[in-house]
Amino acid sequence: MNYPESVSKLIESLSKLPGVGPKTAERLALHIATKMKEEDALNFAKSLLNVKRELMKCPICGNLTDKNPCSVCRDNTRDRSIIAVVEEVRDLIAMEKMKEYRGMYHVLNGAISPINGIGPQDINLPTLLERLKNEEVKEIIMATNTTIEGESTAMYIAKLLEKTGIKVTRIARGLPVGGGLEYADEVTLLKAIEGRREFK
Numbered sequence: 001m002n003y004p005e006s007v008s009k010l011i012e013s014l015s016k017l018p019g020v021g022p023k024t025a026e027r028l029a030l031h032i033a034t035k036m037k038e039e040d041a042l043n044f045a046k047s048l049l050n051v052k053r054e055l056m057k058c059p060i061c062g063n064l065t066d067k068n069p070c071s072v073c074r075d076n077t078r079d080r081s082i083i084a085v086v087e088e089v090r091d092l093i094a095m096e097k098m099k100e101y102r103g104m105y106h107v108l109n110g111a112i113s114p115i116n117g118i119g120p121q122d123i124n125l126p127t128l129l130e131r132l133k134n135e136e137v138k139e140i141i142m143a144t145n146t147t148i149e150g151e152s153t154a155m156y157i158a159k160l161l162e163k164t165g166i167k168v169t170r171i172a173r174g175l176p177v178g179g180g181l182e183y184a185d186e187v188t189l190l191k192a193i194e195g196r197r198e199f200k
Contacts, residue, residue: 062107081138091181098186111149158199168199
């Protein structure tokens with residue numbers, strides 16, 4: 001069926017979202033076009049624009065924030081001697097949900113993946129190394145995903161930190177191999193943090 005141009009463009013835009021296939025994009029676009037009130041559609045559009053215009057990456061840890069630095073880096077009650085290194089902001093959020101970890105974070109915004117052309121220079125690694133020069137860090141928790149890319153990234157960073165005297169640990173295998181942190185429940189994440197071990 002040939003939709004009006006505005007609906008076709010909306011379907012095309014929605015289908016660019018992760019996990020949204022052509023059928024879902026079509027269903028969502030038709031819902032917006034036929035059932036959503038104009039005021040709700042305007043608020044939805046404003047929310048999309050605000051997210052793009054107002055949010056930035058924290059210059060210290062790489063977290064998504066609307067303030068500089070982010071709320072985690074501003075929190076003086078957190079243990080600054082421990083940094084959990086995660087791949088994405090959603091992994092940081094997953095860890096925060098368990099409400100037990102009180103250290104700092106560093107978001108890599110990706111993982112090393114030579115097959116996809118992503119090297120160490122393409123992730124947020126230089127700022128982590130800079131932090132380690134200026135902060136009193138005693139332990140780095142490698143909380144990257146248990147995928148091949150996550151493991152490779154963890155090993156690469158551990159190798160870089162070998163002679164720094166900083167303890168490098170890896171989250172325990174409470175997480176399924178090949179799974180992402182954002183899909184784990186709080187108890188599994190807590191067990192993974194509690195069962196972390198020194199990186200070897």
